[in-house]
Amino acid sequence: MAKVENILQTPTFRKAVKKLKANQKEDLDNAVKELVKEPLLGEQKRGDLTFLRVYKFKMVKQLTLLGYSYDEGVLTLELMALGTHENFYRDIKRTF
Numbered sequence: 001m002a003k004v005e006n007i008l009q010t011p012t013f014r015k016a017v018k019k020l021k022a023n024q025k026e027d028l029d030n031a032v033k034e035l036v037k038e039p040l041l042g043e044q045k046r047g048d049l050t051f052l053r054v055y056k057f058k059m060v061k062q063l064t065l066l067g068y069s070y071d072e073g074v075l076t077l078e079l080m081a082l083g084t085h086e087n088f089y090r091d092i093k094r095t096f
Helices: 011-018 022-037 088-095
Strands: 006-009 053-059 062-071 076-083
Touching: 006 011, 011 076, 022 053, 022 062, 022 076, 062 088, 076 088
Parallel strands: 006 076
Antiparallel strands: 053 062, 062 076
16 A cells, blocks of 8 residues: 555644643554554544445444545545544535
């Protein structure tokens, strides 16, 4: 598998990251590093959200979902959303 060359952040993702504390950002950085190594780790969604992959990880002992899309042709990882399971998919449908 080819290596990810470009990582993009949507404004929604950037805003969510801005609100995180230092220990939360550390957990997020580790999750993003895992995705850069293996971009297909996340689960591909179906239906309205076919463009979305979701990677689940622990952020300070709480399950957190990281929504992203991966385009293999361009080798781009686009970080789209971050949050807990509550209303995660509903908010993504509204945003994208």
